[in-house]
Amino acid sequence: MKSSFFPTFLRKELTLTLKNAESLISVIFFCLIVLLIFQFGLAPSRSPSFAHALIIITALFGSLLRLNQSFQSESEGKMLDALRLTPGAMNALFLAKVTALVAFSLTLTLLTWAMAVLFLNTSHGISLLLFMSVPALLGFLGFHCVGCLFSSLTMQHGRKDVILPVILYPLLIPVIIAMLRCVDFDAISGMPLGWNADWLKILISFDVIYGAASIMVFDKISEIK
Amino acid sequence: MFPFILFALLIADFYLIFVFAPEEAHQGLAQKIFYFHVSSAFAMYLSFITAGIAALLYLWKRKPSFDSYSYAGVWTGLLFLSMVLISGPIWAKPIWGTWWTWDPRLTTTLLLMLIFVAYILLRRFFGSDERGALLGAIVTLFGVLDIPLIFFSVKLWRGIHPSVLGGESNMPWEMKLALIFTNIVVLILAGYIFWMRARVHQLERRLTA
Numbered sequence: 209m210k211s212s213f214f215p216t217f218l219r220k221e222l223t224l225t226l227k228n229a230e231s232l233i234s235v236i237f238f239c240l241i242v243l244l245i246f247q248f249g250l251a252p253s254r255s256p257s258f259a260h261a262l263i264i265i266t267a268l269f270g271s272l273l274r275l276n277q278s279f280q281s282e283s284e285g286k287m288l289d290a291l292r293l294t295p296g297a298m299n300a301l302f303l304a305k306v307t308a309l310v311a312f313s314l315t316l317t318l319l320t321w322a323m324a325v326l327f328l329n330t331s332h333g334i335s336l337l338l339f340m341s342v343p344a345l346l347g348f349l350g351f352h353c354v355g356c357l358f359s360s361l362t363m364q365h366g367r368k369d370v371i372l373p374v375i376l377y378p379l380l381i382p383v384i385i386a387m388l389r390c391v392d393f394d395a396i397s398g399m400p401l402g403w404n405a406d407w408l409k410i411l412i413s414f415d416v417i418y419g420a421a422s423i424m425v426f427d428k429i430s431e432i433k
Numbered sequence: 434m435f436p437f438i439l440f441a442l443l444i445a446d447f448y449l450i451f452v453f454a455p456e457e458a459h460q461g462l463a464q465k466i467f468y469f470h471v472s473s474a475f476a477m478y479l480s481f482i483t484a485g486i487a488a489l490l491y492l493w494k495r496k497p498s499f500d501s502y503s504y505a506g507v508w509t510g511l512l513f514l515s516m517v518l519i520s521g522p523i524w525a526k527p528i529w530g531t532w533w534t535w536d537p538r539l540t541t542t543l544l545l546m547l548i549f550v551a552y553i554l555l556r557r558f559f560g561s562d563e564r565g566a567l568l569g570a571i572v573t574l575f576g577v578l579d580i581p582l583i584f585f586s587v588k589l590w591r592g593i594h595p596s597v598l599g600g601e602s603n604m605p606w607e608m609k610l611a612l613i614f615t616n617i618v619v620l621i622l623a624g625y626i627f628w629m630r631a632r633v634h635q636l637e638r639r640l641t642a
Binding site: 354357358361362365367371374375377378379381382417418421425428429 | 574
């Protein structure tokens with residue numbers, strides 16, 4: 209793989225994300241709405257463990273919205289055909305997309321955390337953010353490796369908005385559970401105590417297995433139009 | 434001829450389970466579900482592993498027959514998974530006092546059901562063309578990667594589901610015989626269903642081609 213492909217594609221992805229401000233803002237507002245609906249539906253709580261679960265779930269839903277649009281630019285014209293003919297370009301594109309999507313999801317998690325601290329009046333907010341960062345990074349890495357793969361395969365299907373969540377969420381439930389269980393909380397105060405080593409190991413194992421499988425399979429499936 | 438032999442084997446199996454094998458002292462008649470539950474679980478795992486191997490071969494060779502075997506493997510696996518998820522709670526209610534717990538093995542079995550139902554839905558959306566077969570193969574592969582979690586979930590996490598790996602068994606020989614025979618018969622039944630489903634899928638593809 210030529211070394212210049214990855215930085216070029218990454219720069220393109222980040223530029224496209226930043227220039228497409230409307231969809232970015234709409235995802236942020238979507239997350240706010242989801243957070244509020246959960247707040248209305250569940251008993252109000254200042255507990256960080258409650259906020260942690262809401263933030264992760266909300267950020268996951270928002271990330272899926274972004275994932276649905278991830279191959280929009282490549283689906284137009286014959287861009288993918290040109291990339292298929294260039295050795296190493298498809299792998300670089302895949303890695304760039306995953307990196308950009310993870311960066312987007314982490315930003316979304318940060319913004320959702322801020323909204324949770326503001327609207328839910330969550331206690332120990334800073335500790336929560338610090339402890340949540342590692343599971344969020346590892347979790348979204350696994351989420352987007354698999355998500356990017358399936359998004360590329362379903363991009364031209366008319367019902368991809370329905371198909372992608374139906375395929376993706378069942379496959380990624382182990383990653384989602386691990387993200388939610390990775391942080392231990394004090395039973396009484398709800399204060400974050402630290403990372404749960406067992407769940408962290410499981411999350412890392414998932415990332416290694418799913419990440420490796422996604423990269424290997426993406427190369428194969430890129431031959432199909 | 435073969436279906437009749439299979440039917441005779443099933444009758445023999447029912448005899449072994451309900452007449453020959455003794456009733457368990459504490460669980461009573463409810464314990465008899467154990468034979469169907471465990472053998473269905475083995476048939477389920479074997480079907481999904483077969484589907485995974487066929488999916489891998491399809492990704493490598495792109496032969497349509499491998500896609501049919503993968504599809505049949507998932508279909509057969511889902512059939513026996515349904516048996517597991519139905520017989521499990523029926524057995525659990527009188528023994529554990531609850532229909533369902535979020536025990537790791539139960540939860541992961543439920544996840545497998547969600548993954549492979551998504552596979553069936555995906556094949557309905559995409560059909561049996563190359564893209565549908567490819568997507569199906571990838572979903573199957575990722576789904577099968579989840580299967581080891583089921584085997585080791587009782588060792589990795591604590592749960593109330595009994596472990597079938599290792600450990601000493603104090604089961605009477607009559608029960609062991611009934612269990613082994615049921616496993617063999619159910620595996621033969623699974624193989625027959627798998628073969629018929631694969632044939633139907635191949636014929637459907639030829640008709641729609």
